Amino acid sequence: QAQLVESGGGLVQAGGSLRLSCAASRRTLSYYTMAWFRQTPGKEREFVAGISGSGGSTLYADSVKGRFTISRDNAKNTVYLQMNSLKPEDTADYHCAADAEARRPMEAADEYDYWGQGTQVTVSS
Numbered sequence: 001q002a003q004l005v006e007s008g009g010g011l012v013q014a015g016g017s018l019r020l021s022c023a024a025s026r027r028t029l030s031y032y033t034m035a036w037f038r039q040t041p042g043k044e045r046e047f048v049a050g051i052s053g054s055g056g057s058t059l060y061a062d063s064v065k066g067r068f069t070i071s072r073d074n075a076k077n078t079v080y081l082q083m084n085s086l087k088p089e090d091t092a093d094y095h096c097a098a099d100a101e102a103r104r105p106m107e108a109a110d111e112y113d114y115w116g117q118g119t120q121v122t123v124s125s
Helices: 027-031
Strands: 004-007 010-013 018-024 033-039 046-051 058-060 068-073 078-083 092-099 119-124
Touching (some): 004 092, 033 068, 033 078, 046 078, 058 068
Parallel strands (some): 010 119
Antiparallel strands (some): 004 018, 018 078, 033 046, 068 078, 092 119
16 A cells, blocks of 8 residues: 655745655655645645656646645655745645556645645744
């Protein structure tokens, strides 16, 4: 069973930055399309950003464009989410996900096959 482990969450003031990491336990996951989603209590999981296996294709939610950057290091089996200019509305539990079949990132959560447990990001005003 593939595992994804997120890290890097925490408490930050509005306007600050955080970098999330998602480490994959299996080498093959390095070539999967990966994405970050976020979720707050009582709401559906929301797509944040996605990246293709090669890193050549990325996709961002409108709410984070220009502030967040997704990247990957396949040699380290790790995907990153650099979050700048954070806002209180970015507060959520952030999850990474892997899609074994898609060649480009998709926004629908049910496209993804593997999920991490999540890391909490809290942005204070």
